[in-house]
Amino acid sequence: MAKRLEQLREEYKNVPIPKELDSIVEKALQHRPKKKRIIMWPTAAAVAAAVLFTAIVNINPCAAQAMSKIPVIGKVVQAITFVEIKEEKDQSSIHVKTPALSGLSNHELENSINQKYLKESKQLYQEFMKATSKKNKEKWHLNVYSNYETVTDTPDLISIHRVIQLYGNTQSRYITIDKKNESLLTLKSLFKDDRYIKVISQNIKEQMKKQMKEDPDKTYWFTDEDIAPFKKIHADQNFYITEHHKLVISFDKYEVAPGYMGVTKFEIPTSVISNLLVGNRYIR
Incomplete structure (x- = not known):
């Protein structure tokens, strides 16, 4: 030490x-x-x-x-x-x-x-x-x-x-x-190629829609009507892996939602990305 x-x-x-x-x-x-x-x-x-x-x-x-x-x-x-x-x-x-x-x-x-x-x-x-x-x-x-x-x-x-x-x-x-x-570990290093960007982005949009439908107090920017709609994650988007081997994508305050939403996170179902992963050591 x-x-x-x-x-x-x-x-x-x-x-x-x-x-x-x-x-x-x-x-x-x-x-x-x-x-x-x-x-x-x-x-x-x-x-x-x-x-x-x-x-x-x-x-x-x-x-x-x-x-x-x-x-x-x-x-x-x-x-x-x-x-x-x-x-x-x-x-x-x-x-x-x-x-x-x-x-x-x-x-x-x-x-x-x-x-x-x-x-x-x-x-x-x-x-x-x-x-x-x-x-x-x-x-x-x-x-x-x-x-x-x-x-x-x-x-x-x-x-x-x-x-x-x-x-x-x-x-x-x-x-x-x-x-x-x-x-x-980088986000890119977990996947075979850059297809993960589109797949994860689509899943996040689906989660946004579901959350907004279930909770009227939640708001995300992802439609064409929004000034700066969320299109896709960055190749080096903020992420971490949980102790249960799940991938979580994180967005800063104001990045994809109004300020009152604070920092927002989305856990990506492994079934959605399993065929894109390099292996199952980290995510499974």
Whole structure:
């Protein structure tokens, strides 16, 4: 674990920090607040992970809390809460948990995923700092939120879901990893060819129609009368695989429905796609 945390530290150092944060980090290193609002869990690994982000969150006496804990979510692959940032400023707020994978022998895959998570969190923090900056003449209240959870954890698979809320929009991001082969699964990799796009899209439209018929409070955009109707899924559409080996397709808020519908998901019947699958190891 110590070696992996050290590698994460190196990857973190190599990720470019937004220019706006450069001076903040420098000041934080030179003038540490007398009263830090950083909570470190009493384990060596957790402390090592938490200190990596200290310079960014220790920007002033009202700085956010940063914490790190390491819950085990699988026998081999672990999810680390790399850092948790919480701050309120000028009626704006930010609460962001940055996840990191640990335990993969495929270090290239692990590092690339962790770099992505770190960059996302830095971008969110930068948006928050921009909204609350004294130089910002156009003041607005911004609530930034990001969290993650493990939606699937089996001997073969792990699927991690990260949700990001920014400017009233909600985005869901999933990664699904084959634990035994230590490879990242893509939607395209599950199928023999691109026929899955049309087949899955048609099934989703049928589900939309059925849901709207059964529940008048549900609305989806898929007819020609709609301004931006859903036509088909993207080749790399957001997805995950359940512990029962079912494929679930996910759409962000506003992507295929009005905002009040939030993030929408559709479980695809295996019978609809069985003849298109490369095999039945993941979906059956």
